[in-house]
Amino acid sequence: MSQRWVCLDVGETLIDETRVWSIWADELGVPRLTFLAALGAVIERGGEHRDVFPIFGADDWRLRMASVEDAYGGFQAHDLYPDALRGLDCLRDAGYRLAIVANQPASRADELRAIGVDAEVMAMSEGMEVAKPHPAFFAKARELMGGPQPGSVAYVGDRIDNDVLPSARAGMRAVWLRRGPWGVIQRPPDGVQPALSVDSLDELIERIGEAWDDRFIAK
Ligand SMILES: [Mg+2]
Structure with a gap:
């Protein structure tokens, strides 16, 4: 071997990971394009993914993780x-x-x-x-x-x-x-x-x- x-x-x-990030946008009540573009800006400036949340005032994002995970339902074959x-x-x-x-x-x-x-x-x-x-x-x-x-x-x-x-x-x-x-x-x-x-x-x-x-x- x-x-x-x-x-x-x-x-x-x-x-x-498009689906989970789209669910995050929905959770925060932000248009998906706006949220995903902001994530791109965070990446461009060398930030971590969690840095996208304060852009939308979502400093409580950790409290929303269970709700997002519920909607996500884990990895699915189409992901x-x-x-x-x-x-x-x-x-x-x-x-x-x-x-x-x-x-x-x-x-x-x-x-x-x-x-x-x-x-x-x-x-x-x-x-x-x-x-x-x-x-x-x-x-x-x-x-x-x-x-x-x-x-x-x-x-x-x-x-x-x-x-x-x-x-x-x-x-x-x-x-x-x-x-x-x-x-x-x-x-x-x-x-x-x-x-x-x-x-x-x-x-x-x-x-x-x-x-x-x-x-x-x-x-
Ligand atoms: Mg990776």
Whole structure:
């Protein structure tokens, strides 16, 4: 069995989060376009997603999480990007070992399994008690995989700040998936190049071999 691992993020990597952000807009009584554009502005200036709430005076957003989750009902099959299941199957067929380790509530792992997503290792930050971009998140992820060399793990995610930079610093092959709001707005800092950049998991399947080319390891 190959000892090369592909470890994937969840939000905007496997799951299209349009629905949950739209529910947040509805919850706050803000037109969806206005809310989503404001989220884009927050991303552009390097903020965290929670920074969008004060723009609409919703400092009480944590109190609204249960209501949003009720309306959301967890991940559903139609939230999956169309290439998600196909991408995982193709990577598995190509001999890669698969992990899904992401910043998510603990319940999301079972929700993913219920919609057909599976991997040898599935762990969510809430259950791990550490989150990206902390270095301990990537150390813990590797531990859960059984301790492969970091250079034999490709970490696939959409965010430069939470996925590409910290996984590269952890010695992994950082694969940047340029989709979702972070993926289309963020840019790598000067002098930093992901091991591989792709626009879809379909493209990843075609090009994953390039992630192991030492010439392209991010500094
Ligand atoms: Mg993500």
